[in-house]
Amino acid sequence: MAGLPTHTPNAQTEQPSPIQMTSLVGLDGYCLSEQWVPVRVTLENTGTDLDGQVEVQVNNGLNQWNFAQAVSLPSVSRKEVTLYAYLYGSPNNIQISFVSDEGVVATTTQNIACLQTNSQLVGLWTSTPSIYNILTTLIISGARPSTAVLEIADFPTHPEGLDMLQMIIISDVDTGTLSDLQRQALSSWVANGGRLLVAGGAGWQKTVSGVADLLPVVLSGSVTVNELGGLLEMAPQADPLTGDTVLATGAPREGAEILAVQEDIPLIVRQKFGFGEVFFFAFDPALAPLRNWTGLEVMYQTLFVAQRDVPTWANGYVEWTEASSAVSNVPGLGLPSIFLICGFLGLYTLALGPLNYLVLRKLKRRELAWITIPVLVVLFSCGAFVLGLFVRGTRSVINNLAIVQVWPEVSQARVHGLVGVFSPNRNLYNVELNGNFVAHPLVNFGLGGSGEWGILHNEEKTVVPDLRIDAGGIEGVVVEGDTPAPAFVSDVHLEFGASGLTIDGEVQNNSELTLHDVILLAPGQAQELGEFGPGKALAISLVLSNTGIASPNGNTTGYPYYGYYADTTFQDVFGTTNVNSSFDQDLRRRYSMLQAAMGYGGTRGSGLYLLGWTDSSPLNVTLDGKGFKNEATSIYIIALNPTIESTASVLTLPPAMFAWDRLENSTNLDFSPYNSYLYEGEYNIHYKLSQPIPYQTVKALTLHLTDYGNTGQHNLNIALWDFTRNEWTPIDCTMWGDFEVPDPARFVGTGGTIQLQIINPNQISIDLERAD
Known part of the structure; x- marks a missing residue:
């Protein structure tokens, strides 16, 4: 049991509190279950100098977690502090208090939903x-947003405070007032999968002043035009746009994608930034x-209908049982060898029986057995205790695990950490996590998170005070935050050639890390690359042979029929080894850590990644002066952003260049376009290019619809979304096989998006091998 001191307000009426406290929970009152929530607390001190701490107490009926921050209030002063609380379960309210050495000075309770x-x-x-209220009527990233x-x-100083948001729109405000930490948090949030929309217009200078480095354009001025015909490509059936309009002008950055243009002036520009x-409008x-x-x-709707293709591990840990297994698998603390146990029991049986009898018979003192037997029992009991100490050790152990996501173009790397503390005897610990991280107890019945916990946070370190651990016990903490990104530079190309798609290039390791068991993960394929040391360049060359299948969007989860069996990440990383039956505890904790982040239905999406392991961790954890052994391992995942190269004037894009996702208005969301049973109902699938590819026109579009060799009629109703008419358009595709879509350009939307609708009007299910 761990916790900050719990204080009960004095029931007697006393002098009015010198502290006036107001609080705001969440963003505009919104919070999200299983996410961090920012809590802004404003304190006004009308009395003498006062030191204390602000506490946010989260109680879901089973656990009570107190998140705190120290505050010093001079006489007649006002301060605002922001704390971050993790909302596990579905708490109905949170209690916010200011506590000094003398007890609770001020407290309030806020209901949350x-x-x-x-x-x-x-x-x-x-x-x-x-x-922007119009957004609430749309389907954005698969759901209607609030x-x-x-x-x-x-805007928080921790990116976790923004994780509840899927998108941020900034328009006609002064972003130059953002602090450096707020800008860094915003940048990290985008890199981890957020969508940022910045609008220009007449007030473009103040709007972009604090976020210019994130924009896909380098702005230089503005111009006034009297019509915006270039936007009609987004909505061909809309009314013409006439009237004076101020446009911010500039040059797109390398790799940016121009989605709409007006007289050589980019109107809408998009660029990937991390995930x-x-x-920019x-x-x-x-x-x-x-x-x-x-x-x-x-x-x-056209711009934001699809979810971002983000690998599941970017969302942090989702399977708490696997996370508990990861921190419990401490190298060197496994069960004793079966040979050691059998040998000890054999020696005990031999000494207690035959040896004891033979010695006493030789001494002709067999009546002493009533003394020798208890003595032997005591001796062997002591021996078992000593043997246990030998196996378990006498020092505390920190099991320090981390998943570190690196983007070569981003200065910060995102860290999802697990910290387990093993105690050889019953003891109290102050677990100190150095750095600007946030932490919460590991949630799992029987390991961490149960009872009352306290977590004290400031900008330099986070402390879990008075953590009580029983003899031979383990408690776990989940850690999230950013760390300076290790320097990896990639120059990787995706080449279209006669032999198909090829990934070529190299990655330079300019960091001090040595990565072991390095693997290149590509859509549906992998390549083992060995060790990658500091100062080395790693050559990459991989022919994508599995080009006939589109990858699921990394956010495409649900029932693990598709994701669990089709995603090959675990086979690619760990091979065919049966990890669960392995005696290698380091292997088991690595597997469990990745499983905790991937879940049982997650995927890596259609990205390109370099993955490697280290025997160190970016988390600096200590036990406040107590000695300990540090057992660290981290997986570094480096996202590679290949450039597209081709000498051909016409490109043929296979399905492997696309990521797919299910649309919300499908009858059943537990399906995929591959190896599925289509029951009666409507199935809508969204395909999007996994890498931006500039193109001018669409000359041909082929629909592959197969049923394990069947070439007859399929009895399905097939339609494609017509982006020029903004509606589903039936196509005359009645047979299994390949179908050339007539007038294909109208069915390919901005950024190479395609939407396919399959309706099974029959009461019997139909086998679907492939639809792409």
Whole structure:
């Protein structure tokens, strides 16, 4: 049991408190279950100098977690602090208190009603948030979003405080007022899969002043135009856009994708940033003539309908049982060897029986057996205790595990850590985590998270005070945050050639890390590369032979029919070894750590990654002066962003270049376009290019629809989404096999998106081998 001191307010009426406290929980009142929530607390001291701490108590009926931060309040002063609390389960309220050495000085309770874990929330930092209410009527990233109105104080200094948001829109506000830590947190949030939209227009200079480094364009000025015909490609059936409009102008960055253009002026530009993406609008949608434009809804739907292709591990740990298994597998603390146990029991039996009898018979003192037998029992009991100490050790052990996600173009790496503390005897520990991380107890019945815990946080370190661990016990803590990214530089190309798709290039290790068991993970394939040391360059050359299958979007989870059996990440990383029956504890904890982040239905998506292991961790954990042994292992996952190279004027893109996702309006969300049973109902699938590829026109589109060699009629109704008419259009595809789609350009949307609808009108299921 661990915790900050629990204080009970004095029931007697005393002098009015000198502390006035107000608090705001979440973002515009929103919070999300199983996520970090920022809690802003404002303190006003009208009395003398006072030192204490602000505590946020989260109680879900089973566990009580106290998240705290020390605060010093001079006489007649006002301070605002932001704490981060993890909402495990579904707590109905949280209690916020200011506590000094003398007890609770001020306290308040706030009721909360969190959104469900899979909800979509869009943050609006804009002078006219009402103009974006249209977003709540759309399907964005698979669900209808809610909108949270933000102000500058809502932007946290930890990216975890933004993780409840799927998208942030910034328009006509001064981003130059963001602090360096707020900017860094925003950048890290985008890199880990967030969507950022920044609008230009007349106020572009103040709007971009604090986020210019994130934008896909380098802005240099503005121009006024009297019509915006370039946006009609987004919504061909909308009314024309006429009237003076101020556009922010500049040059797109290398790798940026221009989605709409007006007289050589980019109107909408998009660029990947880590796992996320940044959009820039040269115009301000809140101003005329766009404010009431009939095409806004279609434009937003076109741009944001698809989820980001983010690997499941980017979301942190989701399987607490596997996380508990990871921290429990401490190298060197496994069960004693079966030979040691059998040998000890054999010696005990031999000494207690035959040897004892033979010695006493030789001494002709067999009546002493009533003394020798208890003595032998005591001696062997002591021996068992000593043997246990020998096997278990006498020092505490920190099991220090981390998944570190690195993007070569991003200065910060995201860390998802697990820290287990093993105690050889019953003891109290102050677990200190150095660095600007946030932490919460590991949730699992029987290991961590149970009872009352306290976590004291400041910008330099996080402390779990008075953590009580029984003899031979283990308690676990989950850690999240950023660390300076190790320097890896990639120059990787995706080449279209006569032999198909080839990945070529090299990755330079400019860090001090040595990565072991390095593997290149590509869509549906992998390549073992061995060891990767400091100062080395690692050559990459891989022919993508499995080009006939599109990869599932990394956010495509659910029933593990598809994800668990088709995603090959674990086979690629750990081979065919039966990890669960292995005696290698280091192997088992690595497997469990990755399984805790991937879950049982997660995928790595369609990205390209370099993955390797180290015997160190970016987490600096100590036990406040107590000696300990550090058992560390980390998996570094380096996202590679290949450039597209081809000398051909016409590119033929195989399904492997696309990622697929299910659309919300499907009858059943537990299906895939491969190896599925289609029961009666509607199935809608969204395909999107996994890498931005510039193109001018679409000359041909082939639909592959197969049923394990069947060439007859399929009795399915097939339609494609017509982006020029904004509606489903039936196509005359009645037979299994390949079908050339007529007039294909209208079925390919912005950024190479395609939407396929399959309807089974029959009451019997139909086998689907492939639909792409």
